[in-house]
Amino acid sequence: MATDPTDSAANEQIRLNQTAEKIVDPLVPAPYDNDKAVQPPRSGLRNAVATTTTYLVLTALSVIVLFPIYMLLLRALSSPLKYISAGQPLYPVSIEWDVFNRAFGQASLGRSMGLSFVVTFVIVIAQVLTSVLAAYAFAFLEFPLKKLAFVLVIGTLLLPIEVTLIANVEIIRKLHLLNSVPGLTFPFLVTAIGIFLIRQGFLGIPRDLRDASELDGYGHLRFLFKVAMPMSKAIIGSFIVIAFLGAWNQYVWPRFATDRGAWQTVQVALRTIGSENPGELNLGFAAAIVASLPLLALLIFFQRQIVRGLTAGAVKG
Amino acid sequence: MSPPAKAQTRRFGNKVRDAGLAYLFLLPALIIFGVFAYYPLYRLFWYATHTQSRFRNKPASYVGLEQLKASLTSNDFISGLTHSGLYMLYTVPLGLLLGVMLAVSTHRRLKGIKIFQTIFSSTVASSVAVASVVFITLVNPEIGYFKNVPWLSLRDPTSALFAVSLSSVWQNLGLTFIVVLAALQTVPDELIEAATLDGYGAVRRFWRITVPLISPALLFLGIVLVVSALQAFAQIEILTGGGPSGATETLLFKIADPRGIRPLGVRASYSLGLFVLTAIVAGAQYSIMSKRVHYGD
Secondary structure, eight states, rough: OOTTTTHHHHHHHHHHHHHHHHGGGSOOOGGGGHHHHHHHHHHHHHHHHHHHHHHHHHHHHHHHHHHHHHHHHHHEEEEEHHHHHTTOSSSOOOOOTTHHHHHHHTTOHHHHHHHHHHHHHHHHHHHHHOOOOOOOHHHHHOTTHHHHHHHHEEEEEEEHHHHHHHHHHHHHHHTTTTTTTHHHHHHHHHHHHHHHHHHHHHSSSHHHHHHHHTTTOOOOOOOOIIHHHHHHHHHHHHHHEEEEEEEEOOHHHHHHOHHHOGGGOOHHTTTTTOOOOOGGHHHHHHHHHHHHHHHHHHHHHHHHHHHHHHHHHHHHO | OHHHHOOOHHIOOOHHHHHHHHHHHHHHHHHHIIIIIIIHHHHHHHTTTEEEEEEEEEOEEEOOTTTHHHTSHHHHHHHHHHHHHHEEEEOHHHHHHHHHHHHHHHHHHHHHHHHHHHHHGGGGGGGGGHHHHHHHHHHTTOTTTTOOGGOOSSSSSSHHHHHHHHHHHHHHHHHHHHHHHHHHSOHHHHHHHHHHHHTTHHHIIIIIIHHHHHHHHHHHHHHHHHHHHHHHOHHHHHHTTTOSTTTOOOHHHHHHHHTTOHHHHHHHHHHHHHHHHHHHHHHHHHHHHHHHHHOOO
16 A cells, blocks of 8 residues: 555555554553564664655656646747757757847847736735725724625625626726726726735734724824734735735736737737747747746745735635 | 823724724725726626627617527527536646645655645746646647647647646646645644544545545635636637637637627626626635634634
8 A cells, every 4th residue: 555656645644653653652561572673673664665655656746747847948948940850859959048038039028027017016016005904994993884895895706807807998998098007907906805814914903902002192094004014914915925926927807908019918928929930939938937937936935925825715714 | 282081082982083084095995896896897787788889989779688698598608608617627626636635745744845845836836828838838739748649639629628727727736735735734633643543544534534624725725716717718818719619718718709709798798697607606605614614613
């Protein structure tokens, strides 16, 4: 069972059995002493087998996950025509290191990356501001029609951009905002999820603290910036990271809120870069690599925030 | 300066001022939601009940619910629904299964396990568009590495949607892995050890203890995956363009209609169909969540 590479649960069992043996061992009566003498080397061997199996399973799974990424790198670096005439092997063929330069030059990858950064920053900053303010109102203020306002906010979860897409395109067209940063960002300046998450954070602040700041003569604004926001730093940080992820990865809206190539965000540009000329296919693959670099950096430096942000829904509900 | 006690009640207790401040704080959110979420919903109804002339300057004419009814019972809509449903079927169970497999296999103390965890969460860094470009290298009918594998063929209407769906499965692996691993880490070790002492085997331990304890995370993921399947678009446009012969046209693909073959009123009617589906999923999400809160008490 332990040698079956797909059954990682079996390894778990071996590990746990050993833990169990350790716990039970002192209670085992004398007759088992013989076994005990034999056991250490045997359990060492079992341990080694289990560990090796685990590593084999993990490596096999890694290969499956990484193979597509390897193929992308391979295709980006290989000369497209020579690679195909070489029979599409698993190694690069006549490497073209300047592919990234050419993607920035010929395919104006720089412009679409820049636009993506601008759009993403506008969306993230606006979402944090509007979410913090709205969350504060819901968490700390009493006002008429509060329930209705909350229902209206939550209700927008039923109206993702995919549902309202064609109506929103017409609205943006009427406002003459097609092919513009406002057009690309306006529908995303607020998000119910941000309001919800940050409100959750605010609600976790003990009442005593609010009473104490009241005694210190804090008004709402000072309480918000000096107490509530710093105390919800973790949750706001996680929200920033997932907001960045969402904004950077957008495809459907920027695809239809623009009809000129110059206004394509990088995700939308990926559809066409290098697709016209078979000899330039690798430009598109190189562009895909470049487009993922900001998120890769995010993943490396803000791993904890990403995990917290992505699991917030699963844990908090 | 007014006396401190009075100042305090004015600062926090003043009902009128609090309400004013609340509305001020809510104003940006309510304006944006009004203009770009609720007003568009009204516009969808308007488009669905009017037929638009091909020429934008000619006025639209009111047709009542006729167009909506005809659109939502058309073969075109049903086929979009079927493709979206199949996409769900291909991506959700497989995505969950693989996510759990990856998470379970790295949920242990082992040298270098961090490296594997990083590898498994790496696809979080890929967008739908990037994942689609990645899968061009694998399944594109001319240059893909697996172009000769029949069950991954984008040229065959029976396999194309499945081949496309694998790009979503791969892209979602990072998310499912991260969420399931986080859930596994909340399962107390003592519980597993106690079950082991009680003679539970690995399989029984997994199904009887681990799965129930991580089920909230699995439900959450299930809903996220269902929603993202409902909203599949970029992968279709980039990998197949809806082809071969419309076999990969999902509901959203028909709504977005990149080639502009459907009238606005029809696409608005489809959008309302998608709205209802989204509402059903959200309703399921809500009832599951509230049940879970109950369970937690």
